[in-house]
Amino acid sequence: MLRWNFEGRDGAPLRAVRAVDTATHPDHQRRGIFRALTSAAVEELTGDGLDFIFNTPNDNSRPGYLRMGWRDVGRIPTRFSLRSPAALPRVARARTAASKWSEPTAVGSTIEEVVDDLVSLSADMPAAVGISTARTRDHLLWRYGFGPLHYRIVQTDHAAGVVRLRRRGIALETVIAEVFSPSAAATKGLFRRLRRELPSDHLLTLAATPHPAPWLPTLPRLGPRLTVRDLAGSGPDLDHFRFSLGDIELF
Numbered sequence: 001m002l003r004w005n006f007e008g009r010d011g012a013p014l015r016a017v018r019a020v021d022t023a024t025h026p027d028h029q030r031r032g033i034f035r036a037l038t039s040a041a042v043e044e045l046t047g048d049g050l051d052f053i054f055n056t057p058n059d060n061s062r063p064g065y066l067r068m069g070w071r072d073v074g075r076i077p078t079r080f081s082l083r084s085p086a087a088l089p090r091v092a093r094a095r096t097a098a099s100k101w102s103e104p105t106a107v108g109s110t111i112e113e114v115v116d117d118l119v120s121l122s123a124d125m126p127a128a129v130g131i132s133t134a135r136t137r138d139h140l141l142w143r144y145g146f147g148p149l150h151y152r153i154v155q156t157d158h159a160a161g162v163v164r165l166r167r168r169g170i171a172l173e174t175v176i177a178e179v180f181s182p183s184a185a186a187t188k189g190l191f192r193r194l195r196r197e198l199p200s201d202h203l204l205t206l207a208a209t210p211h212p213a214p215w216l217p218t219l220p221r222l223g224p225r226l227t228v229r230d231l232a233g234s235g236p237d238l239d240h241f242r243f244s245l246g247d248i249e250l251f
Contacts, residue, residue, distance in 0.1 A: 001041055001053070005134040014131055014233070017045060019055035019065070038068055042229065051233030056224035056248055065227055074238040076223040076248060077207040081191070087171070087201035094169030094201075100250065101148065103165040103172065107197050108152035111144040114160070118153065121160055121180035132242040135178075143246060144177070151177065156193055158186040162246060165200055174198050176205035177246030206245045224248060 006014040024033045045053070056076075057065055066072060082088060111118075115137055122135050133139065144151040144162055151164050159181035166173050174194060181187040194203060207218050226248070228235035 001045065004054070005136075005139070006131045007134045008131050013134065014052075015050045016052050016054060016235075017050060019053050019057070019229075034064065035068060038065075042068075042231065046231040049232045052231050052235030053229040054226065054235065056226055062225065062227065065229070068229075070227040070229045071235070073226050073228050073235075075221065075225050076238070076241075076243060078219045078223045078245075079205050079207050080219050080222075081195075081203045083174075083195050083198075083200055083202055090171045090201050094171035096169040098173060099167040101166070102150040103167065104150050105152055105165050105198065108154040108163070111141060111151060111153060111162070114153050114155065115140050117155070118160055118162075118178075118180050121182075124182050125180065126182070130240040130242045131236055133244070133247050143251075146251070149251060154190070154194060154197070156186070156189050158182065159190040161190050161194060163194065163198065165198065171201040172199065174200040174203045175245060175249065176203060177249065178244045179205070204245070206243055206248075208242045208244075 001017040002020045004016045004018045006016055008014060019038075022034055022037060042053070053070075055065070062070075062072065082091065118135075118140055119137050144153075149164060151162055154161050154163055159179070161176050161180070162178035164175050164177065166175060176194070179187060179190065181190060191203070206223070226238055226241070
């Protein structure tokens with residue numbers, strides 16, 4: 001269980017955890033160990049006053065969570081854009097899971113080089129309608145500082161995006177993990193730069209990205225399914241979350 005701090009529109013903190021990994025040795029499976037571990041965690045975290053657990057379990061593990069009181073609150077919609085019409089044949093043949101690891105790129109900067117710029121941009125952004133991750137300096141350094149994933153920060157005069165490149169079959173995909181932008185116009189300028197400078201076939205982000213790029217088509221059936229378990233508080237419904245892709249992608 002990974003601690004995760006959210007904040008509401010009024011800045012009020014919400015303390016949560018993300019359910020990340022559970023493993024049982026093959027010699028001891030089907031004895032209720034997963035349920036016992038998870039039930040113990042739920043009891044302890046509730047006693048600590050945490051508000052809720054969230055995660056995006058796959059089709060194999062989701063039924064087990066639902067039997068233990070999790071709620072399936074829906075699929076998180078994504079946004080998608082071809083970099084150019086020439087990429088369409090490759091993207092059409094790339095209907096497979098994305099690679100976990102990133103492809104290196106020299107475009108942009110590392111998080112360590114520009115984290116203070118991102119904190120300043122975040123402070124200038126309009127308040128989110130709903131709850132969002134508390135994007136503190138420490139959080140950004142922790143989340144995007146893991147070298148093997150090759151996160152890069154691409155900036156314009158008015159906005160910034162945290163991105164990485166990964167393979168999806170024969171296609172190369174730009175993951176837009178975070179957007180720091182004060183306006184839709186600034187977001188549009190950032191996306192133009194990403195298309196121009198990153199050698200990918202397409203761009204992928206979430207529909208709830210700040211100023212969510214309405215010119216990008218939404219893929220409501222392709223996003224991960226979100227589940228929530230109430231603890232000391234009540235977990236929000238899907239419409240109340242303002243996730244970035246960096247909040248919910250596996251890492």
